Amino acid sequence: xxxxxxxxxxxxxxxxxxxxxxxxxxxxxxxxxxxxxxxxxxxxxxxxxxxxxxxxxxxxxxxxxxxxxxxxxxxxxxxxxxxxxxxxxxxxxxxxxxxxxxxxxxxxxxxxxxxxxxxxxxxxxxxxxxxxxxxxxxxxxxxxxxxxxxxxxxxxxxxxxxxxxxxxxxxxxxxxxxxxxxxxxxxxxxxxxxxxxxxxxxxxxxxxxxxxxxxxxxxxxxxxxxxxxxxxxxxxxxxxxxxxxxxxxxxxxxxxxxxxxxxxxxxxxxxxxxxxxxxxxxxxxxxxxxxxxxxxxxxxxxxxxxxxxxxxxxxxxxxxxxxxxxxxxxxxxxxxxxxxxxxxxxxxxxxxxxxxxxxxxxxxxxxxxxxxxxxxxxxxxxxxxxxxxxxxxxxxxxxxxxxxxxxxxx
Amino acid sequence: xxxxxxxxxxxxxxxxxxxxxxxxxxxxxxxxxxxxxxxxxxxxxxxxxxxxxxxxxxxxxxxxxxxxxxxxxxxxxxxxxxxxxxxxxxxxxxxxxxxxxxxxxxxxxxxxxxxxxxxxxxxxxxxxxxxxxxxxxxxxxxxxxxxxxxxxxxxxxxxxxxxxxxxxxxxxxxxxxxxxxxxxxxxxxxxxxxxxxxxxxxxxxxxxxxxxxxxxxxxxxxxxxxxxxxxxxxxxxxxxxxxxxxxxxxxxxxxxxxxxxxxxxxxxxxxxxxxxxxxxxxxxxxxxxxxxxxxxxxxxxxxxxxxxxxxxxxxxxxxxxxxxxxxxxxxx
Numbered sequence: 014x015x016x017x018x019x020x021x022x023x024x025x026x027x028x029x030x031x032x033x034x035x036x037x038x039x040x041x042x043x044x045x046x047x048x049x050x051x052x053x054x055x056x057x058x059x060x061x062x063x064x065x066x067x068x069x070x071x072x073x074x075x076x077x078x079x080x081x082x083x084x085x086x087x088x089x090x091x092x093x094x095x096x097x098x099x100x101x102x103x104x105x106x107x108x109x110x111x112x113x114x115x116x117x118x119x120x121x122x123x124x125x126x127x128x129x130x131x132x133x134x135x136x137x138x139x140x141x142x143x144x145x146x147x148x149x150x151x152x153x154x155x156x157x158x159x160x161x162x163x164x165x166x167x168x169x170x171x172x173x174x175x176x177x178x179x180x181x182x183x184x185x186x187x188x189x190x191x192x193x194x195x196x197x198x199x200x201x202x203x204x205x206x207x208x209x210x211x212x213x214x215x216x217x218x219x220x221x222x223x224x225x226x227x228x229x230x231x232x233x234x235x236x237x238x239x240x241x242x243x244x245x246x247x248x249x250x251x252x253x254x255x256x257x258x259x260x261x262x263x264x265x266x267x268x269x270x271x272x273x274x275x276x277x278x279x280x281x282x283x284x285x286x287x288x289x290x291x292x293x294x295x296x297x298x299x300x301x302x303x304x305x306x307x308x309x310x311x312x313x314x315x316x317x318x319x320x321x322x323x324x325x326x327x328x329x330x331x332x333x334x335x336x337x338x339x340x341x342x343x344x345x346x347x348x349x350x351x352x353x354x355x356x357x358x359x360x361x362x363x364x365x366x367x368x369x370x371x372x373x374x375x376x377x378x379x380x381x382x383x384x385x386x387x388x389x390x391x392x393x394x395x396x397x398x399x400x401x402x403x404x405x406x407x408x409x410x411x412x413x414x415x416x417x418x419x420x421x422x423x
Numbered sequence: 424x425x426x427x428x429x430x431x432x433x434x435x436x437x438x439x440x441x442x443x444x445x446x447x448x449x450x451x452x453x454x455x456x457x458x459x460x461x462x463x464x465x466x467x468x469x470x471x472x473x474x475x476x477x478x479x480x481x482x483x484x485x486x487x488x489x490x491x492x493x494x495x496x497x498x499x500x501x502x503x504x505x506x507x508x509x510x511x512x513x514x515x516x517x518x519x520x521x522x523x524x525x526x527x528x529x530x531x532x533x534x535x536x537x538x539x540x541x542x543x544x545x546x547x548x549x550x551x552x553x554x555x556x557x558x559x560x561x562x563x564x565x566x567x568x569x570x571x572x573x574x575x576x577x578x579x580x581x582x583x584x585x586x587x588x589x590x591x592x593x594x595x596x597x598x599x600x601x602x603x604x605x606x607x608x609x610x611x612x613x614x615x616x617x618x619x620x621x622x623x624x625x626x627x628x629x630x631x632x633x634x635x636x637x638x639x640x641x642x643x644x645x646x647x648x649x650x651x652x653x654x655x656x657x658x659x660x661x662x663x664x665x666x667x668x669x670x671x672x673x674x675x676x677x678x679x680x681x682x683x684x685x686x687x688x689x690x691x692x693x694x695x696x697x698x699x700x701x702x703x704x705x706x707x708x709x710x711x712x713x714x715x716x717x718x719x720x721x722x723x724x725x726x727x728x729x730x731x732x733x734x735x736x737x738x739x740x741x742x743x744x745x746x747x748x749x750x751x752x753x754x755x
Contacts, residue, residue, distance in 0.1 A: 069591055070591030077588060080582060110711055110715070112716065143571020143594040144570050144594065147569065150568060153551075159691075161552075162687050165695075217712075218709050222704050230691070230694075233690050233691060234574070236683075237544055237577070238578060249686060252694075380582055381674075382509055384507075
């Protein structure tokens with residue numbers, strides 16, 4: 014579907030004919046920078062702690078107990094990971110379904126973020142599952158359990174990960190098309206890209222549908238625990254709130270990650286595209302805010318806001334700094350054109366949605382028989398940081414070797 | 424993007440393929456509208472006031488489950504009642520003591536174990552169907568299916584399933600099995616019920632146990648609280664309790680009369696109703712995609728943005744060429 018837009022989205026094979034327009038290209042950078050070294054160390058530390066978990070078990074490496082079965086590996090690595098990968102489906106919908114081709118520059122970075130995000134969701138899950146070697150069981154029809162919310166999430170995430178990889182095929186193909194040193198590979202890539210391009214629209218729509226389904230179902234997960242989840246967050250419309258917040262965080266995540274990449278790789282950010290993208294944020298975030306406030310008012314749970322508990326404080330932080338402040342910040346057009354305010358607001362939204370997931374799955378989770386509160390262990394924190402570091406490393410590796418980022422040749 | 428009629432036929436084809444995945448919409452064999460307990464459903468009525476806290480049931484439970492167990496005399500130790508103990512991976516039932524009277528001299532003992540819900544949230548939550556509700560009443564666990572996600576522990580309102588966190592390779596979810604190996608056979612009685620010296624527990628048909636409980640309360644209304652815990656809680660449970668102290672003072676969970684699984688399942692099956700909503704969304708997005716499509720040969724010359732775009736209102740190829748010239752902002 015992308016190959017038709019020869020002018021705005023030339024693959025590498027067009028470069029020899031139309032070299033004028035900035036197009037996705039590998040960013041050639043030195044591999045070993047100080048930042049990369051830090052990330053490598055963090056990844057290594059995380060790997061060691063993950064190894065420790067596999068040898069000695071969850072009991073030895075986590076602070077989980079019989080009352081707190083889920084910790085940060087679920088709340089951050091899995092649930093926040095899924096939420097922050099939402100940029101892939103929101104930009105896919107914007108660019109390819111609503112045909113706002115103007116935003117093509119963010120298409121591939123968002124896709125890469127999504128593909129890597131979901132890959133690491135799977136890896137994070139492997140570390141957390143007690144019987145990780147059975148992770149494939151939900152695929153067996155004999156074990157399908159259609160009543161399970163988790164089954165719905167699992168199947169949708171697996172399908173969506175496949176869709177993301179298919180959507181990524183053209184990026185890999187473009188890398189080799191026109192490569193004189195590997196003529197056979199180049200021909201094969203050209204063919205593959207053509208076939209994939211013909212059917213791509215099917216995958217793009219499927220990706221959006223699958224995302225809507227599992228982003229909302231992720232919220233439905235906690236609806237089954239009415240006696241355990243704090244009333245500030247517990248609501249039957251949790252699935253809707255999860256979907257709306259995922260849609261709201263998609264573009265901020267793309268902006269955040271584009272600006273970070275631009276600064277890290279010393280590229281000029283595609284500011285006009287990013288600020289135009291930011292114009293969608295206030296309405297999307299506003300809808301989420303409206304539902305969130307409406308839910309508090311209708312259920313009358315706002316009375317818990319002033320009880321001075323950790324939960325009420327966290328709720329207020331989440332709403333004020335994660336939603337209201339960035340919402341107000343991005344209302345004026347001027348702020349959206351300013352990289353600094355654009356970055357700060359996007360970061361706040363990203364952190365706000367991350368905090369929301371952590372709140373729903375951990376902070377709000379207070380089972381009646383719990384004798385203590387959960388706080389992650391060193392192992393848990395190290396593995397989570399290692400996962401994030403590894404993701405950033407692979408992202409860097411990808412954009413330096415594959416045509417992902419639209420930039421002018423150095 | 425060359426969406427045309429043929430492509431729409433492809434979409435229709437995909438809809439058909441989607442039907443195959445309609446497990447989410449309706450699974451054969453698992454009724455979506457949960458009826459009440461089946462006729463043959465068994466249960467246990469626990470008459471809390473007659474329990475003397477001898478903990479023989481804990482002993483019998485461990486022994487029956489094949490866990491290492493101390494001598495039966497060691498269970499006379501009353502010091503364990505100093506703190507609230509929960510069922511654990513190596514003992515599926517625990518006795519806890521609560522002060523009965525104001526002066527606290529005479530305790531009341533409470534037996535904690537799986538309630539074997541009529542409509543269990545853990546069974547609904549389980550991603551692979553490792554937890555199963557039997558018509559006879561028991562909720563059992565199949566470790567060979569389990570992936571170890573521990574969602575059952577999140578789902579259970581009574582916080583019953585426990586996890587073998589210290590087992591690195593083959594951890595299991597552990598909870599009372601209702602001695603399924605015994606109770607699934609005629610005449611079989613759970614180990615704890617069998618050993619109880621005071622006949623605190625009565626094993627029988629749930630419907631008859633409810634009648635018995637009402638009789639007991641009716642015969643001694645000044646003694647018993649007029650409440651059978653488990654008759655309606657969480658949609659009803661196989662284990663039923665009567666007490667002479669209000670249940671909220673005995674740390675019983677306060678929960679509504681419908682299973683928590685009803686809400687999640689109605690949301691889920693609503694979203695997947697006959698697979699129509701996802702397919703409708705698919706169709707709608709396809710329609711939007713088709714309606715917004717660009718001119719067939721090279722989209723370059725055609726304005727592809729609608730005027731309501733918040734960004735560049737004239738995203739032609741020219742403006743795409745120009746866009747890097749804008750210092751900041753999407754609106755030239």
